[in-house]
Amino acid sequence: ILNVEQSPQSLHVQEGDSTNFTCSFPSSNFYALHWYRWETAKSPEALFVMTLNGDEKKKGRISATLNTKEGYSYLYIKGSQPEDSATYLCAFTNSGNTPLVFGKGTRLSVIA
Amino acid sequence: NAGVTQTPKFRILKIGQSMTLQCTQDMNHNYMYWYRQDPGMGLKLIYYSVGAGITDKGEVPNGYNVSRSTTEDFPLRLELAAPSQTSVYFCALRGTGNTIYFGEGSWLTVV
Numbered sequence: 386i387l388n389v390e391q392s393p394q395s396l397h398v399q400e401g402d403s404t405n406f407t408c409s410f411p412s413s414n415f416y417a418l419h420w421y422r423w424e425t426a427k428s429p430e431a432l433f434v435m436t437l438n439g440d441e442k443k444k445g446r447i448s449a450t451l452n453t454k455e456g457y458s459y460l461y462i463k464g465s466q467p468e469d470s471a472t473y474l475c476a477f478t479n480s481g482n483t484p485l486v487f488g489k490g491t492r493l494s495v496i497a
Numbered sequence: 498n499a500g501v502t503q504t505p506k507f508r509i510l511k512i513g514q515s516m517t518l519q520c521t522q523d524m525n526h527n528y529m530y531w532y533r534q535d536p537g538m539g540l541k542l543i544y545y546s547v548g549a550g551i552t553d554k555g556e557v558p559n560g561y562n563v564s565r566s567t568t569e570d571f572p573l574r575l576e577l578a579a580p581s582q583t584s585v586y587f588c589a590l591r592g593t594g595n596t597i598y599f600g601e602g603s604w605l606t607v608v
Contacts, residue, residue, distance in 0.1 A: 421597075427601075428587060428599035431596045434594055434596055474539065474540070476540075481595070482547065484545050487532075489537065490539055
């Protein structure tokens with residue numbers, strides 16, 4: 386079973402702070418790395434799908450980087466807002482036919 | 498939620514009862530999944546299907562069964578409900594660009 390680790394497990398930041406968290410995955414046989422945003426009592430929503438080493442993707446104040454050689458991805462949130470409070474999940478797959486393996490998530494709380 | 502509909506949203510079952518969680522999609526995609534989410538444990542894959550007539554076990558299949566007679570429907574069946582199956586269940590499909598689209602979730606409590 387593939388192992389996907391996310392850190393930290395949770396964090397609290399003040400409104401306006403920038404923050405980042407990490408997803409670690411196996412560095413061999415990489416196919417894709419996904420990031421999802423999951424608000425309480427809702428379903429996870431896709432943020433990014435990353436497939437190439439060195440990929441950088443951005444959506445508004447949220448961006449992500451990918452290093453497939455060393456097996457990690459960073460998610461950055463610039464100028465955190467209370468509405469950014471959610472659990473951020475990363476998921477990894479090593480082939481186009483294999484289901485995603487999800488990490489346990491990083492729970493972000495932004496305090497106004 | 499991009500055409501993935503799952504029902505019911507909430508259900509309380511007694512130990513030993515059976516039930517089916519329904520999942521329907523209108524996007525004509527082949528890959529569908531059932532996940533369960535337990536506190537602090539992230540999403541665990543129960544079963545998945547790569548197309549009509551084909552299903553495969555995921556990480557935690559015990560106590561569940563699935564079928565995929567059509568592209569649209571991927572029901573999840575619990576035959577003998579146990580307290581360990583108290584969880585939130587998500588049906589999902591793989592869409593364009595390999596993005597996963599989730600249903601709204603089904604909260605199941607077994608008492």
